[in-house]
Amino acid sequence: xxxxxxxxxxxxxxxxxxxxxxxxxxxxxxxxxxxxxxxxxxxxxxxxxxxxxxxxxxxxxxxxxxxxxxxxxxxxxxxxxxxxxxxxxxxxxxxxxxxxxxxxxxxxxxxxxxxxxxxxxxxxxxxxxxxxxxxxxxxxxxxxxxxxxxxxxxxxxxxxxxxxxxxxxxxxxxxxxxxxxxxxxxxxxxxxxxxxxxxxxxxxxxxxxxxxxxxxxxxxxxxxxxxxxxxxxxxxxxxxxxxxxxxxxxxxxxxxxxxxxxxxxxxxxx
Numbered sequence: 493x494x495x496x497x498x499x500x501x502x503x504x505x506x507x508x509x510x511x512x513x514x515x516x517x518x519x520x521x522x523x524x525x526x527x528x529x530x531x532x533x534x535x536x537x538x539x540x541x542x543x544x545x546x547x548x549x550x551x552x553x554x555x556x557x558x559x560x561x562x563x564x565x566x567x568x569x570x571x572x573x574x575x576x577x578x579x580x581x582x583x584x585x586x587x588x589x590x591x592x593x594x595x596x597x598x599x600x601x602x603x604x605x606x607x608x609x610x611x612x613x614x615x616x617x618x619x620x621x622x623x624x625x626x627x628x629x630x631x632x633x634x635x636x637x638x639x640x641x642x643x644x645x646x647x648x649x650x651x652x653x654x655x656x657x658x659x660x661x662x663x664x665x666x667x668x669x670x671x672x673x674x675x676x677x678x679x680x681x682x683x684x685x686x687x688x689x690x691x692x693x694x695x696x697x698x699x700x701x702x703x704x705x706x707x708x709x710x711x712x713x714x715x716x717x718x719x720x721x722x723x724x725x726x727x728x729x730x731x732x733x734x735x736x737x738x739x740x741x742x743x744x745x746x747x748x749x750x751x752x753x754x755x756x757x758x759x760x761x762x
Contacts, residue, residue: 499523512699513716524548541568547579563709570711575628584608596650645688653679
């Protein structure tokens with residue numbers, strides 16, 4: 493369990509990152525959240541943001557209600573998990589070492605399997621608003637610097653090609669899987685809802701700012717030189733709008749790229 497001292501250290505570190513950018517003023521803080529506002533120099537009507545450490549909260553409902561309350565007041569919510577390996581950033585093999593020899597993970601190396609995460613309920617809830625990435629406060633250790641790290645979280649792909657046609661589990665495969673091209677043949681695969689393969693995107697150790705999602709009223713911490721508050725809080729690139737078919741396909745295959753999701757929905761190779 494994370495101690496009170498460790499909670500305070502995490503919150504203070506995040507405060508320092510923001511204040512070091514000279515773009516934010518910390519209005520108040522607790523052991524699980526920070527109320528912060530942009531300085532008037534950033535924009536005429538400064539954004540207000542609540543940084544929340546979700547795994548310091550009692551449950552998912554508390555986060556959801558806090559996010560809804562913030563949104564109703566035009567306050568951005570910026571979730572940053574505490575990377576303790578128990579309530580967040582939990583390695584899959586730490587919970588069940590048999591995954592290392594599971595045949596359904598045949599498309600991954602042993603190193604990748606060891607890196608895979610078993611997402612907690614709070615992580616899955618927060619991930620809904622951030623596509624495929626989450627931010628974590630990383631406490632200092634012998635190997636790692638104290639930092640806020642942004643990780644992409646790629647859904648783990650289960651490959652069931654080892655299950656013979658006569659096996660009773662084939663009914664499950666036909667119902668819940670889709671076919672993926674693998675050389676000259678197609679294999680039944682399925683994306684996991686619980687397991688993810690993390691890859692570091694960025695790391696903030698000195699100064700940080702926010703990248704904003706104005707539609708969802710969400711914010712993500714990033715190193716100050718990358719944070720888009722330097723560009724009036726807008727994303728660096730406009731994302732293309734999805735077609736109706738792509739939107740429908742993404743509902744069935746949320747972990748695929750739009751074009752791949754459409755092909756999967758059509759039963760085509762990709």
